[in-house]
Amino acid sequence: MKTIENEKNHIIPYKTFLFVLAGLIVLTLTSVTLTRISLGTLTVTIALIIAAIKSTFVLRIFMHLKFENKMFSIALIGVVLLLCAVITITLLDYLNR
Amino acid sequence: MSTQKDIEEPSYLDYKGKYRGIFSWILSTDHKRIALLYLFSILAFFATGATLGLLMKFELIAPGKTIMTAQTYNAFFTLHGIIMIFAVVIPGLPAVFGNFLLPIMIGAKDVAFPRLNLLSWYFYVMGVSLVLISQFTGQGPPDTGWTFYAPYSFRTTGNMLPAVFGAFVLGFSSILTGLNFLVTIHRMRAPGMKWLKMPLFPWTLYATGWIQLLATPIIGITLLMIIAEKTLHIGFFDPALGGDPILYQHLFWTYSHPAVYIMILPAMGAISEIISTFSHKTLFGYNFMVASSLAIAFVGYFVWGHHMFTSGMSSTALYAFSLLTFLVAIPSAIKVFNWIATMHKGSIDLQTPFYWAMGFIFVFMIGGFSGLILGSLATNIHLHNTHFVLAHFHFIVFGGTGFAFFGAMHYWYPKMTGKMYDSRWANIGLFLFLTGFIVLYGTMFYLGYKGMPRRYYDYDEIFHTGNIISTMGSWVLYSGLGIIIINLFASLKSGAKAPSNPWGGKTLEWSVPSPPPVENFKEIPVVTKGPYSYK
Numbered sequence: 001m002k003t004i005e006n007e008k009n010h011i012i013p014y015k016t017f018l019f020v021l022a023g024l025i026v027l028t029l030t031s032v033t034l035t036r037i038s039l040g041t042l043t044v045t046i047a048l049i050i051a052a053i054k055s056t057f058v059l060r061i062f063m064h065l066k067f068e069n070k071m072f073s074i075a076l077i078g079v080v081l082l083l084c085a086v087i088t089i090t091l092l093d094y095l096n097r
Numbered sequence: 098m099s100t101q102k103d104i105e106e107p108s109y110l111d112y113k114g115k116y117r118g119i120f121s122w123i124l125s126t127d128h129k130r131i132a133l134l135y136l137f138s139i140l141a142f143f144a145t146g147a148t149l150g151l152l153m154k155f156e157l158i159a160p161g162k163t164i165m166t167a168q169t170y171n172a173f174f175t176l177h178g179i180i181m182i183f184a185v186v187i188p189g190l191p192a193v194f195g196n197f198l199l200p201i202m203i204g205a206k207d208v209a210f211p212r213l214n215l216l217s218w219y220f221y222v223m224g225v226s227l228v229l230i231s232q233f234t235g236q237g238p239p240d241t242g243w244t245f246y247a248p249y250s251f252r253t254t255g256n257m258l259p260a261v262f263g264a265f266v267l268g269f270s271s272i273l274t275g276l277n278f279l280v281t282i283h284r285m286r287a288p289g290m291k292w293l294k295m296p297l298f299p300w301t302l303y304a305t306g307w308i309q310l311l312a313t314p315i316i317g318i319t320l321l322m323i324i325a326e327k328t329l330h331i332g333f334f335d336p337a338l339g340g341d342p343i344l345y346q347h348l349f350w351t352y353s354h355p356a357v358y359i360m361i362l363p364a365m366g367a368i369s370e371i372i373s374t375f376s377h378k379t380l381f382g383y384n385f386m387v388a389s390s391l392a393i394a395f396v397g398y399f400v401w402g403h404h405m406f407t408s409g410m411s412s413t414a415l416y417a418f419s420l421l422t423f424l425v426a427i428p429s430a431i432k433v434f435n436w437i438a439t440m441h442k443g444s445i446d447l448q449t450p451f452y453w454a455m456g457f458i459f460v461f462m463i464g465g466f467s468g469l470i471l472g473s474l475a476t477n478i479h480l481h482n483t484h485f486v487l488a489h490f491h492f493i494v495f496g497g498t499g500f501a502f503f504g505a506m507h508y509w510y511p512k513m514t515g516k517m518y519d520s521r522w523a524n525i526g527l528f529l530f531l532t533g534f535i536v537l538y539g540t541m542f543y544l545g546y547k548g549m550p551r552r553y554y555d556y557d558e559i560f561h562t563g564n565i566i567s568t569m570g571s572w573v574l575y576s577g578l579g580i581i582i583i584n585l586f587a588s589l590k591s592g593a594k595a596p597s598n599p600w601g602g603k604t605l606e607w608s609v610p611s612p613p614p615v616e617n618f619k620e621i622p623v624v625t626k627g628p629y630s631y632k
Contacts, residue, residue, distance in 0.1 A: 086351060089414070093413075096412070
């Protein structure tokens, strides 16, 4: 069993962190720029997709999910699916009221 | 598994650490001491909430004003609800017995984050203090009920904000405890304790931990939205500001229904331990018991709408929530059938914890079946917001969690204190408690069915007899409660010394001395058998 005592630390080079940071800034600027363009109902969808990409970077690189046991990724995906299910059920009310 | 009677370390109660006196408790990071901090805090708040309940029942002994005004009654049921839900039943079993026993039952020296564990107790105390401060400051105590429903919660002149913020802080305590338990179970199980060799109580704490971690932030954000709406006038829920009051109910119950499972899952875990130990038999259908714990936690996320059948939701959502509500009954029923199957042909030892477990099954069944009546759309329209609902959730929440809490208390008391209690007085207390409970809350089913609404300090003459019986039931219940608590406290002084394994239990906590030493085990045990290895 992997325990606190025997787990390994991963060292990520600063260069990678800086690349990711630059990527996050570019995506944030894209997100802000898109609010100035009228895309109708797609506005929220695109904003959420960009936010999801940014979150994935933060989770995988800054929070080391990429290097951790697969169990953590599975747990995270499970939580995201749970959130989607809760929102879908709530929409059963809002879309049919 | 070898017993460790020869251990020479002082018990956690005798250990002389860095601090003395009260500081050796409130600055301790030992999971056992923190468990007792929770125990005494919870007992104090339970006594407060119970006294409010007793006074409310006394008010209802006759129509019209008896001992308090309508406004006082509103404030009483609000405070009673907030204290009992957020400060007693939600932390009850996980924070007290989970903290004390989880590390020992999985063969660890402590939880994964001992300092965080102590911090969560401080959050707990701060949260309840804020709720209590709200009673004595501002323009009068809150009067919305524990649900803080919009839009009334924004319009009342009652002192809402400290109470709402208190509930928010209590949520942090719950999240930190859940997180701690999840990491502890994932990372700190003893060598050989594979997932399916873990006892049921840690398994239910594991399922509970996920609910605490994933559902509690929703209520946290919702309560912050109330504060933002009330102070900054942002229209989330108040229709006057363009908000949607039903959205508040969705968000509130998305947490508060899973919270029922935070209360009941560890209760089911404790009952499973008790039944196996006193039947001297391996828990029947262990794998299904584990799966049903996780299934209850999972399906429990999707049934919140059954609290909102009369709120004006769409009919599509009504049908979906009703169907999902019926589904959650399946894993609960699996547990009840397996408990009964465990007892079948067992060598049953009729001790006090076993009687509590039987009481639990009895009241939980009544609470569960009445839940199905409320989960049906048509009957819900008639029974919504009546005393029937009060009876149902007191049978589940106070009956389920309360019976399991006292069952667990009598089961693990020798381990926690190193003393045995007087079982004759314990049984008398239980008998009165059970009798009073059925009279007090059973009568409410009838009153609700006949149409008596909840949260009214006055009622029509036709409900008088039922209310007299119900109020008398509260006196019997509280007499039993008094006997139980006095007996447990008296036994701390006069009880006989407890052996390390007084009941013949097989799980790891019974292999360490009573009370356990500071670091629980002299050497971390190697687990080779399942948790209930009876021949």
